[in-house]
Amino acid sequence: MxxxxxxxxxxxxxxxxxxxxxxxxxxxxxxxxxxxxxxxxxxxxxxxxxxxxxxxxxxxxxxxxxxxxxxxxxxxxxxxxxxxxxxLTDKKKDAPNDLIELINKNFSSFELFREEFINMASDLKGSGYTFLVMDKNDKLRIVNMTNQDTPYYYGFIPIMTIDVWEHSYYLKYFYDRKKYLSNVFNIIDFEKVYGLYLANKSAISK
Ligand SMILES: [Fe+2]
Structure with a gap:
């Protein structure tokens, strides 16, 4: 079960x-x-x-x-x-340096990554999720999925997500999805995100 x-x-x-x-x-x-x-x-x-x-x-x-x-x-x-x-974390933690380095390599800077993630999630049509995923070459990408599609179905490994179904934010934020996204981004546990990256890194690049 x-x-x-x-x-x-x-x-x-x-x-x-x-x-x-x-x-x-x-x-x-x-x-x-x-x-x-x-x-x-x-x-x-x-x-x-x-x-x-x-x-x-x-x-x-x-x-x-x-x-x-x-x-x-x-x-x-x-x-x-x-x-x-x-x-999600209820204890504020800094992103590990190794993850920041990786993000810099894939998105130029952590700030640009944050911006791109939030913009993608704001633009998602209807209900769904925005994910940070690893592709087959361990490259990081940001992808949107609608409804309950999951990146695994498309050959990606998800290592971070924000739920953007209205049930995630509507009671507090109403239509202001972007405000919810900016706020919830600050309670992502990036130690766990990096842990998932390490656990799923392909044998070739280990
Ligand atoms: Fe949900």
Whole structure:
């Protein structure tokens, strides 16, 4: 079974960025719903639980044809939300120097990376997510995905995301998605982002 555990973030300390109500509904209703639906779909298909969700997302051809669309939707919903909540921190930390160096190499500067990420997320049409991903050559790119599509389906490895579905921000920010993005960018745990980069770096460039 795919895991849904109680959130480890201190709600109060994020109040200035994400209000308690939004965080609570987002985590305990939306994220939970995707997790439970995914589990029930896989169970209905009598699918082998030995495969973990990331493996499934990288190998979608092994998913049963029946209900595949719905499985992909909920698998994406599970993985995208898992990364979003994993990325958030309630303790302010600086980005590791090694990551800054990497970002500079890929986007010229950390500030330009921030700007490009926020602009891409502001421009996303409808519901979806903006991701920092690694491509097959470990190059970093910023990509948008709509609805619950996940970069794994397109051969990318996501290492950071911001959810831009309206349920992520509307209660506090209303239409001001850009303000939500600028604020939430400041509570991304870049130590974790770098950890994911290292864990997924290809054997060739290690
Ligand atoms: Fe969400």
């Amino acid at each position: 795919n895991e849904y555990e109680k959130i480890k973030l201190d709600y109060d300390s994020l109040e200035d960025i994400i209000d308690d109500k939004t965080l609570d509904l987002h985590y305990n209703v939306h994220y939970k719903k995707y997790t439970e639906k995914l589990n029930s779909l896989l169970q209905d298909e009598n699918f082998n639980y030995g495969y973990n969700p990331i493996f499934l997302a990288k190998n979608i051809d092994i998913l049963p044809i029946q209900n595949r669309d719905e499985i992909l939707y909920n698998l994406g919903g599970y993985l995208n939300h898992s990364l979003y909540f994993y990325n």
